[in-house]
Amino acid sequence: MKVFQALRYFFREAAVNLLRSWKVSLLAVLTIAVSLFIGGAFLLVSGNLSGSVERWRGEMRVLIYLKPETPEADLRRLAAEASRQPGVKSVEPVTAAAARQRFQEIFPGLADLVAGWQDEPLPASLEVGLDPAAAGQARNAWLEGWRRRPEVTLVDDDREWLGQLETVVAVVRAVGLSLVAGLLGAAIFTIASVIRLTAYLHHEEISVMRLVGATEFFIRGPFYVEGFLQGLLGGLVASGSLWGVYHFLHARGRGSLVSTVLVLDFLKPQEVGFLILLGGAAGLFGAVASLRREAL
Amino acid sequence: MIQFFHVSKRYPGGQSALDDVTFDIPRGQFVFLTGASGAGKTTLLRLIFREEVPSTGQILVNGRNVASIPQSKIPYLRRTIGVVFQDFRLIPRKTVFENVTYLPRLLGVDLQGQKKLAYQSLRRVGLAHRLNAFPPELSGGEQQRVAIARALINEPDILIADEPTGNLDPDLSREILRLFLEVNLRGTTVILATHDRDTIQRIGRRVITLDRGAVSSDQELVGTEPPVLDPVALETAEAAKAAEAAVETPAAEQPPEEARD
Numbered sequence: 001m002k003v004f005q006a007l008r009y010f011f012r013e014a015a016v017n018l019l020r021s022w023k024v025s026l027l028a029v030l031t032i033a034v035s036l037f038i039g040g041a042f043l044l045v046s047g048n049l050s051g052s053v054e055r056w057r058g059e060m061r062v063l064i065y066l067k068p069e070t071p072e073a074d075l076r077r078l079a080a081e082a083s084r085q086p087g088v089k090s091v092e093p094v095t096a097a098a099a100r101q102r103f104q105e106i107f108p109g110l111a112d113l114v115a116g117w118q119d120e121p122l123p124a125s126l127e128v129g130l131d132p133a134a135a136g137q138a139r140n141a142w143l144e145g146w147r148r149r150p151e152v153t154l155v156d157d158d159r160e161w162l163g164q165l166e167t168v169v170a171v172v173r174a175v176g177l178s179l180v181a182g183l184l185g186a187a188i189f190t191i192a193s194v195i196r197l198t199a200y201l202h203h204e205e206i207s208v209m210r211l212v213g214a215t216e217f218f219i220r221g222p223f224y225v226e227g228f229l230q231g232l233l234g235g236l237v238a239s240g241s242l243w244g245v246y247h248f249l250h251a252r253g254r255g256s257l258v259s260t261v262l263v264l265d266f267l268k269p270q271e272v273g274f275l276i277l278l279g280g281a282a283g284l285f286g287a288v289a290s291l292r293r294e295a296l
Numbered sequence: 297m298i299q300f301f302h303v304s305k306r307y308p309g310g311q312s313a314l315d316d317v318t319f320d321i322p323r324g325q326f327v328f329l330t331g332a333s334g335a336g337k338t339t340l341l342r343l344i345f346r347e348e349v350p351s352t353g354q355i356l357v358n359g360r361n362v363a364s365i366p367q368s369k370i371p372y373l374r375r376t377i378g379v380v381f382q383d384f385r386l387i388p389r390k391t392v393f394e395n396v397t398y399l400p401r402l403l404g405v406d407l408q409g410q411k412k413l414a415y416q417s418l419r420r421v422g423l424a425h426r427l428n429a430f431p432p433e434l435s436g437g438e439q440q441r442v443a444i445a446r447a448l449i450n451e452p453d454i455l456i457a458d459e460p461t462g463n464l465d466p467d468l469s470r471e472i473l474r475l476f477l478e479v480n481l482r483g484t485t486v487i488l489a490t491h492d493r494d495t496i497q498r499i500g501r502r503v504i505t506l507d508r509g510a511v512s513s514d515q516e517l518v519g520t521e522p523p524v525l526d527p528v529a530l531e532t533a534e535a536a537k538a539a540e541a542a543v544e545t546p547a548a549e550q551p552p553e554e555a556r557d
Contacts, residue, residue: 002404005404006404009401204385204387205387205390207385208385208386208387208398209398209402210371210374211345211374211379211385212374212375212398212399212402212446213371213372213373213374213375213399213402214371214398214402215368215371215402216368218402
């Protein structure tokens with residue numbers, strides 16, 4: 001029998017089996033869909049978080065806060081000095097008055113807090129934009145030098161919390177991976193049970209096929225394809241649901257942390273394809289594993 | 297065609313099903329295999345199509361030692377043997393057409409070819425008009441005829457039947473038996489297991505009797521009442537024999553229009 005004809009036969013028989021025992025097939029499809037949905041959600045969140053980290057890394061700044069008594073001329077001198085350092089993209093000197101004004105603009109409800117003081121309540125600072133590519137020991141040493149200067153009270157380096165965020169992304173990925181591995185294992189077990197049940201329901205037909213001279217490949221083929229289709233359908237359901245939830249969150253939480261950081265972009269087409277194929281592979285694996293030791 | 301050399305079969309519990317069985321069935325012979333229930337008839341038949349493996353001895357089918365052929369080659373052996381059981385073994389949810397075309401389907405015959413083969417095979421058993429029926433819609437005799445059509449669809453060298461009339465009334469049994477005789481006339485070797493002594497006495501032919509797993513007698517019987525064979529079937533059988541001798545194969549018979557859909 002030619003491969004194409006055999007595959008056509010396998011797919012037709014598998015489709016008939018899926019429709020005939022649609023309740024147990026649905027259970028298998030939903031089990032794999034749930035695990036792939038959770039896996040896809042973790043992929044989506046960690047991908048977006050990674051993207052945000054990368055974006056913020058591009059906008060990475062170091063804030064150098066100066067002592068309140070630092071005159072404006074010194075502020076300008078220090079800014080000029082900082083801008084000469086290799087790897088520094090930009091330096092913006094922010095006077096104490098400008099800092100107060102900015103605070104009042106950003107937090108209008110708290111504007112009274114910084115109003116009416118005899119001296120300026122907020123310190124002058126230098127906002128130093130850094131080239132993300134120019135990281136390393138030299139820059140660390142340069143920042144350390146600033147920390148030791150008498151005019152400086154605090155050096156706030158974005159890299160510290162970006163590093164913490166990267167740890168969060170790694171944790172999210174690890175948790176997601178282990179959760180998906182566990183759920184996928186459960187889904188494979190479900191599919192294996194469904195396939196074994198289907199094979200049992202067809203034992204009479206299998207014995208007839210064996211009697212007339214069907215090869216093991218011909219007998220088992222439809223069951224393998226059935227497992228593959230169940231997994232594939234699970235992957236499709238998971239991707240579709242993920243897409244729906246993504247759009248729902250986007251529509252509901254426009255401008256919120258969730259929509260701008262966690263679910264800003266949907267999965268790439270190749271990631272969706274991977275998710276669907278992963279379902280198919282898991283289904284096929286379940287079918288092969290379930291019939292490996294079965295005498296049928 | 298089929299040769300048993302000192303074949304014995306013992307099951308794991310130590311129970312002996314066959315004991316030192318030796319016989320030779322030439323091509324084209326019709327053989328009754330008889331004996332009381334539990335004599336080993338079914339085991340002997342199952343050994344021929346490698347459903348069972350002998351504990352000792354050799355079995356040659358078409359010159360091949362079936363006891364030692366690898367697992368992967370068993371399907372190819374079975375494609376040359378048609379098997380009919382007492383309980384028909386038809387799949388109730390599949391149509392008659394689907395039931396009889398398992399083998400052509402797995403051999404990669406296209407749908408049109410399958411329809412042609414199904415029609416030809418079902419016509420031989422007089423059921424060409426029930427192509428689209430489901431087995432539960434058929435009588436016991438009709439179901440057995442469908443099972444025979446399935447066994448014959450690939451023109452097997454050997455036809456094995458295990459108590460094929462066991463579930464049928466006397467009239468239907470005669471009809472089924474006549475079918476086997478007609479198949480034999482076309483050159484197929486037929487081995488029919490039955491414990492119906494009356495039928496054997498009536499029909500005659502070679503009779504191998506088993507008693508507690510051993511061959512107790514192997515004789516040629518002259519029937520008291522030779523069966524009346526269908527003249528059309530006889531004609532077909534003669535034509536088939538002539539075709540075998542001819543150098544060129546005649547054009548295959550085409551099914552009527554309704555069978556081609």
